[in-house]
Amino acid sequence: MPRIRAASPFVLVLVLVLVLTGCGQIQRDKQDMALESTLSGYRAALRWGYYETAWGYLHPELREAPLEADWVERVRVVGYDVVQDPVMADETTATQVVQIDYVDEEVQRMHSLADRQVWRYDPDGRRWWLHSGLPAFR
Numbered sequence: 001m002p003r004i005r006a007a008s009p010f011v012l013v014l015v016l017v018l019v020l021t022g023c024g025q026i027q028r029d030k031q032d033m034a035l036e037s038t039l040s041g042y043r044a045a046l047r048w049g050y051y052e053t054a055w056g057y058l059h060p061e062l063r064e065a066p067l068e069a070d071w072v073e074r075v076r077v078v079g080y081d082v083v084q085d086p087v088m089a090d091e092t093t094a095t096q097v098v099q100i101d102y103v104d105e106e107v108q109r110m111h112s113l114a115d116r117q118v119w120r121y122d123p124d125g126r127r128w129w130l131h132s133g134l135p136a137f138r
Helices: 009-047 051-055
Strands: 075-090 093-104 109-122 127-130
Touching (some): 009 127, 075 109
Antiparallel strands (some): 109 127
16 A cells, blocks of 8 residues: 655645635735726716715715715716726725716806726725715816
């Protein structure tokens, strides 16, 4: 009968490092996918005029309850273009710059603004929150 040799401590440490590295990568991939999904949902909410939904992406500490901005009834977003793709400042903070074109329906005038968005990841809730506020529609 063949004899089974015990693995050396070096091999055990190497296997452990590889497993932990793989698990960390899976977590980062999930976090990246959550960011992509969040940015897409936020863009769609603004683009289609679902401002209450967009307001829901704000970190709860930044929300005024309920959304009572003077622009909600008169602004129609007609363009939303990513100028700078998300840049990770650290593992839990991403910054993105977008250009938003909108019409003030009270005066039928087109405006454009650059919106620098700061997103932070909440590991407990496993979701991204907008920390820079809603766009400054004027």
